[in-house]
Amino acid sequence: MDTVTTAPSLPDSGSAIPASSPVRPARPLLEISRIYAEPAAAASERGRQILARWPDAEVVEVPSHWQIPELHGDERNVRRWVRIKTEALVLGTKKTLTVRPNGRSADFIAPSHANGCAMACVYCYVPRRKGFSNPVTTFTNIEQISAAIAKHSTKQGMKLEPNQCDPDLWIYDVGENSDCSVDAMISDNVRDLVELFRSLPGAKGSFATKYVNRELLEWDPQGKxxxxxxxxxxxxxxxxxxxxxxxxxxxxxxxxLVEAGYEAHVNFSPVIIEDGWIEKWTELLRQLDAATSPATKAQLACEVIFLTHNRALHEVNTGWHPKAEEVLWRPDLQEGKVSQNGQSNVRYRWEDKLQYVRQFLDLVEHYAPWCRVRYAF
Structure with a gap:
């Protein structure tokens, strides 16, 4: 295997990231040097395509994408959090192909074509599932995943009554546990899903992203x-x-995105209460107004999601990025909340949050009145 040049390690546990650190060239998001693969995933057509993209990577056979001790559940990985996300990739087979109801961002949650992420947003809930770094796992049985979505869509038929998800089509979130813009750098799974929804008369796909991958602009989604x-x-x-x-x-x-045939929405997420938060969001809304054309504004809608944080994730973050926890972990503003899966989360105290939501919606109404708010919580 060829030697992979790596950036200096992040600060050790408990040490802050210096605000005045010298600027280094940005490291590529992905420099895959080790691929952990279930045998069936590696042998599949999609698996072989992915392995061919990184021919010099070491391939490590694993019994399950859930059971990789050196990646998942080892707290010593805190200091290697970003390095693992950059260099490791997991190939697996998606076993559960259930389409789940949602009703908030989308009508339904599609079976995941991937989970994990190469990015490292400090508040992200996805690492809580597998533990610690959680690099991208790509599921190679995309044909089965697509077939499950198509079967569900056919059974649903056409949407007869509008709802807040969409007035005309059933919306399927295809990126609940990953960022599809990054996933598209690894495999053709996302492109396959764009092509799938183009062929489904009653359905539209949806995903959130924080990464600009302009390859998506070449795929002709035809509004789907x-x-x-x-x-x-x-x-x-x-x-x-x-x-x-x-x-x-x-x-x-x-x-x-709009010019390329996508429907473009925005997520104001997460809204973090910090010093000057009103002024900061005011400036962002002004920037959004200046950046978008009349055609984009005419179809734009937004979701507003205030921060929910997690105690276990807070403890992990303290080991590699404690500066961020100064704004995320605010016991003076937050209260405990036990999630549906039993995890110990914190959110802003509900009486105060009602006021925060009203303040935020007033900002949108004043500075971006053309932006329809789909929901806010």
Whole structure:
């Protein structure tokens, strides 16, 4: 295997990331040097295609994408969090092909074509499932995944009554546990899904993203894929949206998505209560107004999601990025909440959050009145 040049390690556990660190050239998001693969996944057509993209990578056979001790559940990986995301890839087979109801961002959650992410947003809930770094796992049985979506869509038929997800089509979220813009750099799974929804008369796909991958603009979705670009104030994003595309690039993507045939929405997510948060979001809304054409504004809608954090993730983050936890972990503003899966989360105290939501919606109404709010919580 060829030697892979690596960037210096992140600070050890408990040490902050210096604000005045010298600027280094940005490291590529993916420099895959080791691929952990279930045998069936590696032998599949999609698996072989992926392995061919990184012919010099070491291939490690694993019995299950859930059972890789050196990646998942080892707290010593905290100090290698980003390096693992950069260099490791997992190939697996998606066993559960269930389409689940949602009703908020989408009507349904499609079976995942991937989970995990090469980015490292400090508040992300996905690492809680497998533990610690959680690099991308790509599921190679995309034909079965697509067939399950198509079968469900056919059974649903046409949407007869509009709802907040969409007035005309059933919306299927295809990126619940990953970022499809990054997944598209690894395999053709996302492109296959774009082509699938193009052929389904009653359905539209949807995914949220924080990464600008302009390859997507070449795929001719014909209005059957909604891309929800996540936005937050640039200053905050530099602290908590680690390894994502800069906010200016995300804003510039919106018009291009619409021109390429996508439906473009935005996620104001997460809204983090910090000093000057009103002023920061005001500036972002002004930037959004300046960045978007009349055609984009005419079809744009948004979701507003206030921060929910997790105690276990807070403890992990303290080991590699404690500066971010100064704005995410705010016991003076937050209260405990036990999630549906029993995890210990925190959110802003509900009485205060009601006020925060009203303040935020007033900002949208004043600075972006053309932006329809699909929901806010």
């Amino acid at each position: 894929m909604r891309v929800r670009v996540s936005l937050m104030p640039a200053e905050t994003a530099k602290l908590v949206d680690v390894r994502t595309s800069p906010m200016a690039e995300r804003l510039a993507l919106l018009d291009d």
